[in-house]
């Protein structure tokens with residue numbers, strides 16, 4: 509058992525009932541009671557440690573783990589390397605930030621179910637066999653939907669490429685007036701990705717919000 513796993517065990521023990529009962533009910537660890545990784549490297553380590561608690565009979569020695577910081581449309585992907593018989597499970601950092609660990613653990617289980625199929629059948633889909641395996645480990649049946657961040661902050665200085673993603677109306681989104689780019693200190697604009705609405709002040713936010721209505 510490596511250090512990450514020890515820490516997770518300790519966390520699970522101290523978080524009491526909830527995770528214990530979930531483990532008892534399902535017979536395995538559903539992702540509750542684990543710490544929340546705060547960096548891509550920590551997420552990669554924890555995902556690999558978590559995979560060892562998922563009773564699926566996947567050969568984990570054949571799996572390489574990656575966490576992508578680049579925006580992706582999927583929360584995770586399982587790539588199969590036919591020549592070597594190995595798999596790469598690639599997880600999307602922004603999806604983890606958006607989902608939180610416990611829900612993201614479902615993404616990890618989904619990708620492990622793909623790995624299970626690849627290792628046995630050299631192919632994987634979302635067909636009946638996949639659904640049977642995914643159900644056994646309570647994994648989502650389709651690649652977990654992950655939409656890009658709802659909001660994007662973008663520096664107004666053309667020479668600066670600072671960007672930041674936001675998922676909800678936090679103060680950096682609702683009151684951009686008094687805040688500055690994290691790199692160069694210039695003002696920034698907020699973009700509502702789906703609609704293209706954009707603003708740089710609290711008033712602007714209020715107006716955009718009411719124009720957007722249900723489309724927020």
Ligand SMILES: [Zn+2]
Pocket residue numbers: 618622634650651652
């Ligand atoms: Zn899938």
Ligand SMILES: [Zn+2]
Pocket residue numbers: 663664665668669670689690691692693694
């Ligand atoms: Zn800047």
